[in-house]
Amino acid sequence: MKLNGAQILCESLLKEGVEVMFGIPGGAVIPFYDVLPEYPKLRHILTRHEQGAVHAAEGYARALGKVGVCVATSGPGATNLVTGIASAYLDSSPMVALTGQVARPSIGKDAFQEIDITGITLPITKHNYLVTAAADMAGVVREAFHIARTGRPGPVLIDIPRDVFIEEAEFRYPDKVNLRGYKPTIQGHPAQIKKAANLINEACRPLIIAGRGVLISRASAHLKELAEKAQIPVITTLLGIGSFPESHILSLGMLGMHGMAYANMAVNAADLIIAIGMRFDDRATAKVSSFAAHAKVIHIDVDPAEIGKNVKVDVPIVGDVGAVLQVLNRDITPKNHVEWVSQLDEWRRDHPSTVIRETDDLIPQYVVRQIYEVTKGDAIIVSGVGQNQMWAAQYFEYNRPNTWISSGGLGPMGFELPAAMGAKVACPEETVWCIAGDGGFQMTIQELATIEQEKLAVKIAIINNRFLGMVRQWQELFYERRYVATPLSGPDFVKVADAYGIAGLRVTDKVMVTSAIETAMEHQGPFLIDFQVEPEENVYPMVPPGAAIHEILEEPRKEARVV
Amino acid sequence: MAKHSLIALVEDRPGVLNRVASLFRRRGFNIESIAVGHSETPGLSRMTIVVDGTATSVEQVRKQLDKLIDVVKVTDITEDGLVARELALFKVKSTSATRSEILQIVDIFRANIVDVASDSMMVEVTGDEDKVDSLFRLLKGFGIREVARTGRIAMARGAGGPIVVEEKPKRARPKRVKGAEEISNL
Secondary structure: EEEHHHHHHHHHHHOOOEEEEEEEOHHHHHHHHHHHHHHOOEEEEEEEEEEHHHHHHHHHHHOOOOOEEEEEOOHHHOOOOOHHHHHHHHHOOOEEEEEEEOOOHOOOOOOOOOOOOOHOOHHHOOOOOOOOHHHHHHHHHHHHHHHHHOOOOOOEEEEEHHHHOOEEEEEEOOOOOOOOOOOOOOOOOOHHOOOHHHHHHOOOOOOEEEEEHHHHHOOOOHHEEEEOOOOOOOOEEEOOOOOOOOOOOEEEEEOOOOOOOOOOOHHHHHOOEEEEEEOOHHHOOOOOOHOOOOOEEEEEEEOOOHHOOOOOEEEEEOOOHHHHHHHHHHHHOOOOHHHHHHHHHHHHOOOOOOOOOOOOOOOOHHHHHHHOOOOOOOEEEEEHHHHHHHHHHHHHOOOOOOOOOOOOOOOOOOOHHHHHHHHHHHOOOOOOEEEEHHHHOOOOOOOHHHHOOOOOOOOEEEOOOEEEEEHHHHHHHHHOOOOOOOEEEOOOOOHHHHHHEEEEEEEHHHHHHHHHHHHHHHHHOEEEEEEEEOOOOOOOHHHHHOOOOOOOOOOOOOHOOOO | OOOEEEEEEOOOOOHHHHHHHHHHHHOOOOEEEEEEEOOOOOEEEEEEEEEEEHHHHHHHHHHHHHOOOOOOEEEOOOHOOOEEEEEEEEEOOOOOOOOOHHHHHHHHOOOOOEOOOOOOOEEEEEHHHHHHHHHHHHHHOOOEEEEEEOOOOEEEEOOOOOOOOOOOOOOOOOOOOOOOOOOOOO
């Protein structure tokens, strides 16, 4: 069957199970958009900026565990994707980014809207392609999706010259991928697993640190089995939130710079760390040289390059988290660590990291907690970056996988709105709350138009403190309150929402919070609430930059300790 | 810190050298030399990359290299006992007075004269870096106009190859032949 390159691309996307793409057309990709009406099963969502498209694709990918797809034209369209591709790369999100390129004869001539996007994205993609003939298209798409979703997932970019879309070729979709340089290890080495089991069986103060790898591998059940069988407390990284139910008695919440004090203290006291699908990021470990100083470390990860990268590991196991845990769980002997668990309970009592202080002020922690109360925890939360992100991580209790979507590695402000949009497209039946800061929200505010056009019932909570809050917090704590370039005026967000055709409410008083959230939930479509919160609220606990993980700043106010 | 020889078998495709070189830059390594050519397998190129670094940091960069889709296999053969060679061309100033002395030195090093002009000679030498360096030092006195060096290519000694393209249950380690001296040091 002879098809043109654009048709081959569409056929191939359908073969890969693609249902939705987020993108913006432009000169180089018109031939692709031109054939889209022939493929009604490929839904295209027009965003208002390519950054919106790429973050939406990541939100979609993370809510569903499927490959997210975004499309942009050559030149500026492609460069606008860069931030979102980097975010997907650092957080191991499966993504395929399709970019147009100038026609083959113009490549290298600095043609209009020509940019070397495969060169630019080299360090932020798992792999990328420049398709030089329509006949290569199907094979490239097959490989790209395979690479994006297997092993340690990540973004793959496919750059397609304009004339390749038009060129005709025989369409035959390859049923096999043969990449001799890419064969991820799935099964862990049995001897290593045995060694790990022995360490676990002998440990007195074992501790599991669960990361995003558990979610990617859909291994939450195996993780729970391990924790319960050997009675091992579980803490998660920021991106591992949801991999283990936070309501579970063995859950200690999140570790790291803004982690729970008791979780960080546990890391310091443990004699064995079982790190599962996490990469010892500096925000998680704090000062790496004193991280888990008294512990042996077992590290399970599908990416061999993560082993020993930041922290010295005693027993490395390279493999898929689920596959490894399945075998490991068989070798674990049931055990109780009564002393250890009760020690942790004591710390949890003495250092209640997420107790909301009693005040009549409208504070952000209360807003997040009320979203939890009103939704009964049954929602997907998509956060921005900064203070709003930390409060959203701390004060909402996550009990299901993939209900917490946040860009942890790159930390791009402006992630929240488009990613929430993508999550809602992925899971139309779920309640999706976008928890934004007033700074980040203004970076991708234009996607309100997409939300309205596509009738996506995203609920938006702006934690509006009129500051670039996290930077302000650092200025307060480490730069003697010199608030340089952090005070921020914003528009009237409710009016902005209204202008985009989206309903909204402003909340200035604590007593209005719950009813506003209820109104948003009852409203059929998208809804925006502008929570005008205390401007100088800080995120606690906090491990100051450069300090060891147990050197924790807790909320200094006296009222913080409410029993 | 020590010099490490990494051997990478890579897909023979456009952009691969860029991917490899960019990775070293990103991880903060200075490539001392890199030599690329065809390997014994069609479609695969062989790179010999020499970098300075601690064993752990080189191991980290090796693993990062291995993650590149176009890189089929990377091995650090530094510890394995290897034969390393490079080729160099020197253009040396010469006069009728110095010509015979230069020829003598070249002869001792089993190097060759590959071009002669009225006031210069081109010397071709093959060997490990030490040998190339010593010849360079000796010829320097006569005045060197131009130097071109290929950088190191290397291969592990013994029967086993360090590089296994097809997946096998166990990685074949090169066997070190005991007592095998580097007989062609000069």
